[in-house]
């Protein structure tokens with residue numbers, strides 16, 4: 555048992571858990587943030603993707619203890635003042651989800667992808683970057699459209715600001 | 717996952733000390749192999765010594781054509797290093813195709829070579845580049861480091877701290893990914909040095925792990941072109957045969973990947 559402290563969605567949190575507790579379980583069970591999902595036990599599906607110190611990671615394959623002291627963003631941390639994040643809004647507009655199980659991981663992956671590629675994303679890159687995220691429902695098409703739309707919008711905003 | 721005790725080291729010396737006092741400890745780097753294995757209960761270390769916060773094990777240094785990559789450097793850092801891309805883009809390309817973005821944000825070069833998965837990508841690069849594996853105790857040539865399936869020359873408690881190599885005149889890596897896992901079903905790293913010397917290392921195919929193919933090397937040293945590979949015979953008797961591909965299929969892939977790599981170099 556260890557007492558951990560980390561920053562989650564901008565708020566400092568502490569909790570006690572086993573050293574073997576996975577970050578995803580710490581987030582869901584200790585913190586009650588159940589937006590982050592578990593879809594597999596082989597590190598392949600990406601339903602559990604969160605950001606750790608600004609980079610996308612699979613929280614099902616990181617110990618909570620490894621994440622101690624870091625800054626975590628989960629799907630709950632994206633919207634601000636009741637307004638959806640542009641990537642969330644694009645998933646809604648482009649119908650990038652059906653059952654929604656993969657969606658938190660898809661959205662966190664998309665935000666990270668746009669952070670790294672900016673407005674330069676093309677369809678082939680988006681599809682390659684989705685390697686670690688599995689969706690059983692949509693056939694990916696609308697997910698890809700949503701990400702491209704969000705990239706164009708936020709990349710465009712960035713260009714306008716420069 | 718079985719119970720374990722987590723320790724975080726801030727220096728190589730501290731990590732070695734922590735390991736010395738553990739009953740059956742294991743080092744933890746990116747955890748992208750070890751944590752999934754522990755989740756499946758295929759590994760049950762009493763203690764984990766986390767190497768991810770050791771500053772002296774991180775970073776990429778390029779001095780002329782001499783390259784040093786710290787063992788705790790992530791696949792993403794290798795993939796996106798401008799300094800590395802200017803002397804050896806092949807290794808950046810290799811790193812950019814390991815797993816997926818999330819795995820690349822955590823997984824490290826040190827973890828990959830210490831693990832020596834027979835289908836992993838980095839061992840082929842290390843062997844073809846004639847790299848030196850630096851540990852907290854000694855320096856080992858890649859040739860002597862990779863000793864078999866998931867086997868290396870590492871002794872109990874020994875830590876890989878970095879890898880070093882001289883960037884060659886030309887290099888390229890081509891892999892035929894397993895359609896499900898994306899690990900190499902066969903991957904070939906080719907190197908041509910300024911003096912004309914050629915090295916060809918194959919991963920994903922050998923039943924004893926990564927290996928050099930001397931006949932391909934000789935053919936390419938005589939004639940550096942994809943066509944030079946055509947008449948080389950690749951013996952399939954020492955190649956892996958499994959549900960993904962037969963040995964004969966892999967033998968063919970060795971040639972196809974070598975041709976593609978030479979064309980890309």
Ligand SMILES: Cc1cc2nc3c(=O)[nH]c(=O)nc-3n(C[C@H](O)[C@H](O)[C@H](O)COP(=O)(O)OP(=O)(O)OC[C@H]3O[C@@H](n4cnc5c(N)ncnc54)[C@H](O)[C@@H]3O)c2cc1C
Pocket residue numbers: 596597598742743744745746747748749750751752767787788813814815816819822823824825826827828830831833835836837838870874875876877897898899900
């Ligand atoms: C979904 C998925 C897809 C993947 N696809 C690929 C792929 O296409 N190609 C590929 O090559 N790999 C792939 N991998 C594996 C990935 O590259 C791992 O990151 C890598 O194999 C291990 O590195 P790590 O830093 O995560 O090591 P860890 O998992 O932390 O450790 C692995 C082993 O090495 C030991 N170790 C770690 N660091 C050191 C050190 N410095 N000194 C001594 N011992 C050490 C540990 O004790 C452990 O036994 C994939 C993994 C996943 C989960």
Ligand code: FES
Pocket residue numbers: 591592593594595596597598599600601602603612613614615
């Ligand atoms: S739950 Fe993490 S990858 Fe599937």
Ligand code: FES
Pocket residue numbers: 650651652653654655656657688689690691692
């Ligand atoms: S929307 Fe159902 S799994 Fe993706």
